[in-house]
Amino acid sequence: MKILVGMSGGVDSSVTAMLLKEQGHEVVGATMAIWGKGGVYAEIQKKINEIPRKKGTHGACFGPDEKEDIEQAKRIAEKIGIEFHVFDCAEQYEEIVLSNFKKEYLSGRTPNPCIWCNSLIKFNVLPNLAKQNGIDFDKFATGHYANIIQNENGRYLLKCGINRKKDQSYFLYRLTQEQLSNITLPLGNFTKEEIRDKARSYGLEVAEKPDSQDFYEGDYNELLQVSEKVGNIVDTDGKILGTHNGFWNYTIGQRKGLGIAASEPLYVLELRSETNEVVVGFKDKTMHNKLTAVKTNWIPFDKLETETKCFAKIRSTQIPTEATIYPNNDGSVSVVFEDMQKSIATGQSVVFYNDDLVLGGGIIDSVE
Secondary structure: OEEEEEOOOOHHHHHHHHHHHHOOOEEEEEEEEOOOOOOOOHHHHHHHOOOOOOOOOOEOOEHHHHHHHHHHHHHHHHHHOOEEEEEEOHHHHHHHHHHHHHHHHOOOOOOOHHHHHHHHHHHHHHHHHHHHOOOOOOEEEOOOOEEEEEOOOOOEEEEEOOOOOOOOHHHHOOOOHHHHHOEEOOOOOOOHHHHHHHHHHHOOOOOOOOOOOOOOOOOHHHHOOOOOOOEEEEOOOOOEEEEEOOHHHOOOOOOOOOOOOOOOOOEEEEEEOOOOEEEEEOHHHHEEEEEEEEEEEEOOOOOOOOOEEEEEEOOOOOOOEEEEEEEOOOOOEEEEEEEEEEOOOOOOEEEEEEOOEEEEEEEEEEEO
């Protein structure tokens, strides 16, 4: 089988390519360049190259070290002995991922750009560009820790990786049936340490490379193309407690860095874009058990028809907790958790599970 592997220059995708070649497949490496040559973010890339950072770190979508990561991916491909290509996805990345990120952040929401990047760029634009450039392949592979299976009805299902601490199914819940049918995820039944051990045994230079930590490591004012804008930090009654330089510098649930003395820790509860206010309160104000999610995507079925009990999580690192999903007529869903959840952020994703099977998910639109 001929398999195109999305290579980032990290240990996971590098071992993915090596494993597939070891299994006898014809492997081709492909890397996407997303900070690109032009567009409004080209100048940002020049600036973030100067950001001080620890050696060997990088953003989840390349970020400051994109050139270094691409060169590393190329070296790995040469060592493995596979064909390698770099595709410029900067224009699509800017139009699809960064524009959504900017719009959401400046409206007071907290988006998850990696989820949009996976479904719309990494598993869509990248393999399509490869085909447009004459590269024929049977499957597209990445180094994600998750599994894809096909049920008796021929439908493709997404399942968690066996190592729940590293499982990345949360980031893949928006994949379509067409995408899942064309994907293979070789690392789903491995732990991270097993993959590092394999990288060491293969003599790959990335064996000890740290995992990616952030979507973006630079100044959000530059990324969002905004200037500092002084506003008030207020409590839920509107009392002014302090000031800030732009609400977009804060996230829901944030506790540190508020610069406000109080009888107990304060948390960010809400970001008001219209008034440039950051609303804070004590821990009890961060707790909710109901939300509404929109832009839903379902994997085992086309549409959620009835009230469904499941496990759900509102952030990638959370242990799934019991919840009930209620479908609405407009395609959105209402979700009620058995237990109170801390700091549910609009713009983030809620993902639903039945044991290790991913049912689907949606974008959190409101919280009660």
